[in-house]
Amino acid sequence: MEGLIAIGLLLVMMVLGVPVAWSFAGVLAYLVSAYDVNIDTIMMQGYRSLDSVILIALPLFVLTGYLMQGGGIARRLVEFIEVMVGKRRGGMGASMVLASGIFGAIAGTATAAVASIGTIMIGPLEQRGYPRHYSSALLGISSLLGILIPPSITMILFAVVTRQSVAACFAASIGPAILLIIGLIVANRFSVGRLFHESFAAAADGQERVSKGRATLSALPALSLPLMILGGIYGGIFTPTEAAAVAAFCAMIVGFFFYRDLTAKGFAHNLVAAAETTGTVILILLFSFMIGRILASEGIPQDLTEWVTSLVSNPLLILVTVNLVLILAGMIIDDVSVTVVIAPLFLPLMMETGMHPVHFASIVACSVVIGANSPPVAPILYMACRIGKAEIHRTIAPAIALMLFVALPVMVVTTFVPELSLALPRLLGFL
Amino acid sequence: MTMRVIAALGKSAAWLLDAAAFVASVLVVGLMLLLVAGRYLFGWSIVGLLEVIMMCGMWLYMLGALIASRRKEHLVVDFFAQKFGDGWAREAHRILVGVITFAATAFFTLLAWRMLQWSFDHPQTTPGMGIPLWIPQSAILVAAVGSGLYALRDIVLAGLALSSARARTAIRSEEALSWKA
Amino acid sequence: ATTLKMATDSGAKGSPAGNALKKWADLIEQKSKGDIKVKVFYQNELGGQQEVFDLHVAGDVQLMLNWPMTSYDKRIGVIYTPYMTTSWDDALKAYSPGGWVNNLLGGIYKDIGLKFFGPWPEGFNGVATRGSHALTIGDAKNIKVRTMTVFPAPQTMQALGYQTAAIDWGEVYTAMQTGVVDGEAGNVIFWDYEYFRDIVKTYVRTKHFFMTGVLSMNHKAWDKLSAEQQKVVSEASLEIMNDQFKAAKAQDEFYVKKAVEAGIKYIEPSPAELAVLGKAAREKVWPLMEKEIGAEIVKTIRSNASPL
Ligand code: NA
Ligand code: NA
Numbered sequence: 039m040e041g042l043i044a045i046g047l048l049l050v051m052m053v054l055g056v057p058v059a060w061s062f063a064g065v066l067a068y069l070v071s072a073y074d075v076n077i078d079t080i081m082m083q084g085y086r087s088l089d090s091v092i093l094i095a096l097p098l099f100v101l102t103g104y105l106m107q108g109g110g111i112a113r114r115l116v117e118f119i120e121v122m123v124g125k126r127r128g129g130m131g132a133s134m135v136l137a138s139g140i141f142g143a144i145a146g147t148a149t150a151a152v153a154s155i156g157t158i159m160i161g162p163l164e165q166r167g168y169p170r171h172y173s174s175a176l177l178g179i180s181s182l183l184g185i186l187i188p189p190s191i192t193m194i195l196f197a198v199v200t201r202q203s204v205a206a207c208f209a210a211s212i213g214p215a216i217l218l219i220i221g222l223i224v225a226n227r228f229s230v231g232r233l234f235h236e237s238f239a240a241a242a243d244g245q246e247r248v249s250k251g252r253a254t255l256s257a258l259p260a261l262s263l264p265l266m267i268l269g270g271i272y273g274g275i276f277t278p279t280e281a282a283a284v285a286a287f288c289a290m291i292v293g294f295f296f297y298r299d300l301t302a303k304g305f306a307h308n309l310v311a312a313a314e315t316t317g318t319v320i321l322i323l324l325f326s327f328m329i330g331r332i333l334a335s336e337g338i339p340q341d342l343t344e345w346v347t348s349l350v351s352n353p354l355l356i357l358v359t360v361n362l363v364l365i366l367a368g369m370i371i372d373d374v375s376v377t378v379v380i381a382p383l384f385l386p387l388m389m390e391t392g393m394h395p396v397h398f399a400s401i402v403a404c405s406v407v408i409g410a411n412s413p414p415v416a417p418i419l420y421m422a423c424r425i426g427k428a429e430i431h432r433t434i435a436p437a438i439a440l441m442l443f444v445a446l447p448v449m450v451v452t453t454f455v456p457e458l459s460l461a462l463p464r465l466l467g468f469l
Numbered sequence: 470m471t472m473r474v475i476a477a478l479g480k481s482a483a484w485l486l487d488a489a490a491f492v493a494s495v496l497v498v499g500l501m502l503l504l505v506a507g508r509y510l511f512g513w514s515i516v517g518l519l520e521v522i523m524m525c526g527m528w529l530y531m532l533g534a535l536i537a538s539r540r541k542e543h544l545v546v547d548f549f550a551q552k553f554g555d556g557w558a559r560e561a562h563r564i565l566v567g568v569i570t571f572a573a574t575a576f577f578t579l580l581a582w583r584m585l586q587w588s589f590d591h592p593q594t595t596p597g598m599g600i601p602l603w604i605p606q607s608a609i610l611v612a613a614v615g616s617g618l619y620a621l622r623d624i625v626l627a628g629l630a631l632s633s634a635r636a637r638t639a640i641r642s643e644e645a646l647s648w649k650a
Numbered sequence: 651a652t653t654l655k656m657a658t659d660s661g662a663k664g665s666p667a668g669n670a671l672k673k674w675a676d677l678i679e680q681k682s683k684g685d686i687k688v689k690v691f692y693q694n695e696l697g698g699q700q701e702v703f704d705l706h707v708a709g710d711v712q713l714m715l716n717w718p719m720t721s722y723d724k725r726i727g728v729i730y731t732p733y734m735t736t737s738w739d740d741a742l743k744a745y746s747p748g749g750w751v752n753n754l755l756g757g758i759y760k761d762i763g764l765k766f767f768g769p770w771p772e773g774f775n776g777v778a779t780r781g782s783h784a785l786t787i788g789d790a791k792n793i794k795v796r797t798m799t800v801f802p803a804p805q806t807m808q809a810l811g812y813q814t815a816a817i818d819w820g821e822v823y824t825a826m827q828t829g830v831v832d833g834e835a836g837n838v839i840f841w842d843y844e845y846f847r848d849i850v851k852t853y854v855r856t857k858h859f860f861m862t863g864v865l866s867m868n869h870k871a872w873d874k875l876s877a878e879q880q881k882v883v884s885e886a887s888l889e890i891m892n893d894q895f896k897a898a899k900a901q902d903e904f905y906v907k908k909a910v911e912a913g914i915k916y917i918e919p920s921p922a923e924l925a926v927l928g929k930a931a932r933e934k935v936w937p938l939m940e941k942e943i944g945a946e947i948v949k950t951i952r953s954n955a956s957p958l
Pocket of ligand 1: 142143144145147183185187188189190
């Protein structure tokens, strides 16, 4: 009962327009009064949870994203991919997907990709005949490759909350990411000529004629970043947290000295902006941690497990149910909350069906891809609209189509083919 | 006149916050690099360096949260709020949100305060450097109190806009008081 | 009826510590004939190690099987004095009720508001490595091990010749797996078998610490119990402690066997080799401990420690 009131309260406050972090604080206040909670120590518990060595990777990967944007790394990546695949049918849409993927191998979030790749590509895409609302929808979903491809903030949060190995969770969602890339490129190629006509006229002239060699050379420092980060983690040079610091440092060096797009003023600006973005996540996290602790000490996850298993006993149905819950939750609340509040509630249940926690991590990541783009609460899609200067109501249809025909099938395959998520961590020796 | 003083004070506070967040970021990145470099280049294992990083990290988190409050960048689900347009309904709605936010920050402040009290009654230190726990913990209290003040600012601005015939002036002063630059 | 919350910071359901916790709860419920209800929380269910200990000190978790944390009182670090006791007989004598370590711990626990029932001994710890291993200080030079983040764990391993990295328990697996460290130096073989058996190749029983958990109760919660209830809780706790004193050695040997079956090479250094290690650690670390936990306590240690 208290649980239902808490969910109701959360929804009411969020719909009223109270910032998500403060809505969670409100729910916390309710739970503190409803249950016998010691107010001398509840914040202490929140503090201990934030005081995590793994979590320090969060501000660092956020910062890396900002420095990539400010340091011109994104632009070189886009130019590189453009000259490689841009000339084929649907090539420019595919370029955006691939650029988001490579960008995602350096950045830990989706927002950085939306902002930088969107700013660079949506104009040229329109010249090529891609409608803005279509490109914005494609951008919204492609940008989420940033959380499927390591490093990933979603995976860091999931690992912190459920105490799994970050490196194993990182490796788990690479398979689904590749599937998503293929799916998006195929769907884009299918859309070209059916939803709109691609024109190559504008592309032939002007400054777009960069040679393959020059584009590759100029992208080399940017392309070496993912190798350094992932190679460092999986090659035993540093922990994921340390890798985050190295990534930020390398992005800074590349921005300052190779591309020289980064200025001292821009650097300071990026640092403060990154701190702010981290701050928006951290309060949600802090209150969620405390709520989670109260729920755990009241035995709610166990009750929930019993309740669901009393309704459905077939493991396959349980999987479907949890998938549905994740998607529905993703529609109405933000991705951080889904990852740190909803997902851990269902972890005991999933483990009872015999699922590996790292496999579940990968499913949660897939659900975030959908959740972040599904209205009404679709922060990434809205951001893509803002960057792409597209109208939200026109963007929703292509976005839903891409999710229905690409992202959702990827999530289903990820759920029912454990090997897709577990093969790589196993190969790397994590399981 | 008072308005001008508040605006100036707020501007200094904003500068201070940004500067502190900048320093905290640089420290977290720099010390973490030192940790890695120390281990690889010199074979050091610096006892307690991680504790300093974590302390700076906590301040970074909370300063970031406070900056987000100042710039009104905390994630909002605004599909309902957008329907209010520019009239008095919008300002009334903002007062309501401001009041709820303020109440939430008051509760946040209470919890943070009680945590610090507990830490003074039961002093704890980190194992390596002996850093007292209240140093990182007070960052949380700072964020709580500061966010409360920014919530008050939002209520007052919406109230002014509601009472003012010339809403545009109010909106301009609001720009000034978000201390964004 | 009174409801008590019971937790452990280390020990999942079904592990030796987890089983002890369950039995402790059952005993209290049985002996009180239902007058006391006990809710059990295993490792991580209420949060991390430090967090659950906070709850214990605050009285939100009334009963706990904890692995001592030094944040509230550095003197608790006395338990991590290297080479303080070197044989099972000496260790058990020192840690039993009336023994000198037992008395010392009881006083310190009381000062942070906890009622100390007794230790829950696990045995001597060692160094688990994935590559080469060392029996001498010289051989340890090229081995980098993870240590616990309590004083003086890193200092002790450095005295034994190792390079150290104090890495949070949550990242140990990744760090070992990826080669950030070559091994883990802080635990009895159970933990290395349970968590790292697919990575670890060798376990050398260096015996630098005698590892033990502690059975304790929040003192305020204790004072609130009736005399009858206090008797029940106290008796149940002593029974759990006594069980473990009898079982610890066998339990440890059981996991040595399991580890060997899983392909881990198990090595016990000779008494002569151990004496060299012990002397080095005592020479380098004990003076540091004088500064941190007080000359008085170290004096007690010096006069009671096992001969090398
Ligand atoms: Na990523
Ligand atoms: Na959504």
